[in-house]
Amino acid sequence: MSPETPTIRTEVQVMFFDTDCAAVVHNIAYLRFIETARTYLAEKLGMGLRDMARSQVFPVVVRTEIDYKRPAILGDNLVVLGRLERVERSRFWCAFQIVRSPEETLLVESRQMCAVVQMPSGKPVRLPADWAVRYAHLTAKRGDGTGGEA
Amino acid sequence: MSPETPTIRTEVQVMFFDTDCAAVVHNIAYLRFIETARTYLAEKLGMGLRDMARSQVFPVVVRTEIDYKRPAILGDNLVVLGRLERVERSRFWCAFQIVRSPEETLLVESRQMCAVVQMPSGKPVRLPADWAVRYAHLTAKRGDGTGGEA
Amino acid sequence: MSPETPTIRTEVQVMFFDTDCAAVVHNIAYLRFIETARTYLAEKLGMGLRDMARSQVFPVVVRTEIDYKRPAILGDNLVVLGRLERVERSRFWCAFQIVRSPEETLLVESRQMCAVVQMPSGKPVRLPADWAVRYAHLTAKRGDGTGGEA
Amino acid sequence: MSPETPTIRTEVQVMFFDTDCAAVVHNIAYLRFIETARTYLAEKLGMGLRDMARSQVFPVVVRTEIDYKRPAILGDNLVVLGRLERVERSRFWCAFQIVRSPEETLLVESRQMCAVVQMPSGKPVRLPADWAVRYAHLTAKRGDGTGGEA
Numbered sequence: 001m002s003p004e005t006p007t008i009r010t011e012v013q014v015m016f017f018d019t020d021c022a023a024v025v026h027n028i029a030y031l032r033f034i035e036t037a038r039t040y041l042a043e044k045l046g047m048g049l050r051d052m053a054r055s056q057v058f059p060v061v062v063r064t065e066i067d068y069k070r071p072a073i074l075g076d077n078l079v080v081l082g083r084l085e086r087v088e089r090s091r092f093w094c095a096f097q098i099v100r101s102p103e104e105t106l107l108v109e110s111r112q113m114c115a116v117v118q119m120p121s122g123k124p125v126r127l128p129a130d131w132a133v134r135y136a137h138l139t140a141k142r143g144d145g146t147g148g149e150a
Numbered sequence: 151m152s153p154e155t156p157t158i159r160t161e162v163q164v165m166f167f168d169t170d171c172a173a174v175v176h177n178i179a180y181l182r183f184i185e186t187a188r189t190y191l192a193e194k195l196g197m198g199l200r201d202m203a204r205s206q207v208f209p210v211v212v213r214t215e216i217d218y219k220r221p222a223i224l225g226d227n228l229v230v231l232g233r234l235e236r237v238e239r240s241r242f243w244c245a246f247q248i249v250r251s252p253e254e255t256l257l258v259e260s261r262q263m264c265a266v267v268q269m270p271s272g273k274p275v276r277l278p279a280d281w282a283v284r285y286a287h288l289t290a291k292r293g294d295g296t297g298g299e300a
Numbered sequence: 301m302s303p304e305t306p307t308i309r310t311e312v313q314v315m316f317f318d319t320d321c322a323a324v325v326h327n328i329a330y331l332r333f334i335e336t337a338r339t340y341l342a343e344k345l346g347m348g349l350r351d352m353a354r355s356q357v358f359p360v361v362v363r364t365e366i367d368y369k370r371p372a373i374l375g376d377n378l379v380v381l382g383r384l385e386r387v388e389r390s391r392f393w394c395a396f397q398i399v400r401s402p403e404e405t406l407l408v409e410s411r412q413m414c415a416v417v418q419m420p421s422g423k424p425v426r427l428p429a430d431w432a433v434r435y436a437h438l439t440a441k442r443g444d445g446t447g448g449e450a
Numbered sequence: 451m452s453p454e455t456p457t458i459r460t461e462v463q464v465m466f467f468d469t470d471c472a473a474v475v476h477n478i479a480y481l482r483f484i485e486t487a488r489t490y491l492a493e494k495l496g497m498g499l500r501d502m503a504r505s506q507v508f509p510v511v512v513r514t515e516i517d518y519k520r521p522a523i524l525g526d527n528l529v530v531l532g533r534l535e536r537v538e539r540s541r542f543w544c545a546f547q548i549v550r551s552p553e554e555t556l557l558v559e560s561r562q563m564c565a566v567v568q569m570p571s572g573k574p575v576r577l578p579a580d581w582a583v584r585y586a587h588l589t590a591k592r593g594d595g596t597g598g599e600a
Contacts, residue, residue: 015186017328019321021374022569026317027511031478036165049225061477067513074321075199119472167478169471171524172419176467177361178331211327213367224471269322272371315486336465349525375499
């Protein structure tokens with residue numbers, strides 16, 4: 001059996017407040033689309049929104065990389081495709097693609113590194129122990145380059 | 151047959167970016183939820199987003215009234231219920247309620263007066279002639295108080 | 301000596317993220333401009349941001365009325381003029397005008413009713429006792445119409 | 451004489467709408483702070499906002515990298531320090547640091563690659579010819595690694 005890779009697919013239609021006066025979606029708006037996808041992906045990973053509100057344990061974005069390839073416009077139907085990409089001891093990477101539906105044109109690619117913290121102290125929380133087993137195929141190996149922990 | 155009143159129902163789950171450090175949904179975020187509902191309501195009224203992007207004829211908000219009754223928090227499932235409330239010669243009012251699902255607690259009530267304008271001139275455009283017939287029951291009568299045109 | 305009416309004046313230049321694809325400032329963006337002004341007005345009234353973050357006692361918006369009269373565009377220099385308009389036992393109204401600088405064209409008018417609450421309970425907090433004296437000229441009289449408390 | 455490196459310094463105080471329910475500034479809000487700095491930096495480079503609105507020639511963000519190091523909270527006074535970092539034939543990189551004032555704690559670091567486009571076609575526009583001379587010290591050399599054009 002092939003190993004499990006958590007994925008998510010969310011949809012959004014471009015509203016006026018997503019666009020700017022260049023008549024395309026504003027670069028910051030895509031990060032809201034991605035946050036919605038990341039939040040539902042986190043829910044699949046066991047971090048539900050209502051639990052977070054109660055426990056004050058939150059996944060936080062530590063680094064974002066985002067490439068804008070083609071613009072979206074008002075009324076476009078967008079699909080955000082996300083997946084857990086890599087797991088470290090106390091951090092994980094998610095990868096996202098935003099495509100225009102129905103023709104699946106790639107508009108945006110992004111990667112985000114997240115940590116889990118206990119608020120309000122901001123103290124990092126270790127990732128669940130079973131992640132190392134469940135997502136062993138996504139675990140960083142020694143010497144595999146950028147993004148790894150020392 | 152009872153007259154037609156265009157209505158809309160949209161759903162949204164509260165994300166981190168909708169909340170603020172008082173741990174509740176920020177007052178401005180509700181207006182994004184309402185804009186999404188209003189946009190789909192406008193689509194039902196014949197003003198589709200893609201057509202607008204092409205024709206540069208847009209409905210614009212002229213006045214917003216919004217009452218905040220109870221707060222929503224992270225993860226809440228919200229339903230926006232909108233309807234065309236009143237039709238004037240060149241303006242129309244929409245009314246909205248935001249309720250928490252599933253128990254239907256009323257959180258927010260809002261009314262927005264809209265006009266239709268041709269951009270970039272900003273010149274007002276008359277509402278479609280058939281609205282006076284289709285939405286006759288929503289048409290302002292002389293002397294019926296606030297919000298009417300002179 | 302004439303009685304004191306707390307006022308505020310803030311400035312903002314219109315950025316890309318304030319505009320939408322109709323090439324004008326989006327209706328929601330003005331509420332951010334107003335919130336900044338209201339926050340500095342609250343500071344003048346003794347409710348400083350850093351104190352709020354610590355005490356979790358916050359002024360919250362209970363109702364917003366906003367009229368959009370003329371549009372602003374990218375690069376416009378806007379001035380927000382705010383003042384304490386009316387004081388009730390546990391609520392107060394602020395009034396705002398947004399004008400384009402330097403010619404002072406009126407673009408937006410708004411009124412917001414605020415309450416002060418202790419979070420996370422959301423329990424209302426009485427306004428400081430000395431407000432009734434300091435702002436006696438802004439205090440609601442019985443029978444003076446809309447917006448008053450029973 | 452040492453060569454000119456265009457720089458910018460902007461200030462912003464953290465408002466409620468910049469924070470989320472983890473009681474810190476939301477990751478997306480920092481990108482608004484950076485956009486304001488980038489916009490004023492672009493103005494220094496000869497791309498004024500009002501000219502852009504007229505000419506429909508805009509700098510657009512092609513890639514963003516942002517590292518979140520320490521959180522800001524409500525009321526913090528933040529300083530955004532930006533500079534032109536690198537110039538290519540048709541693209542340029544800007545680098546930003548966000549520090550908390552007055553103690554200059556580094557909170558956020560970001561780099562953005564921008565192109566200049568003619569809207570609505572989206573066709574790239576060559577950077578002004580004199581940039582290669584004025585910013586020769588920021589010009590990409592052959593074989594100097596990531597971010598260069600083929």
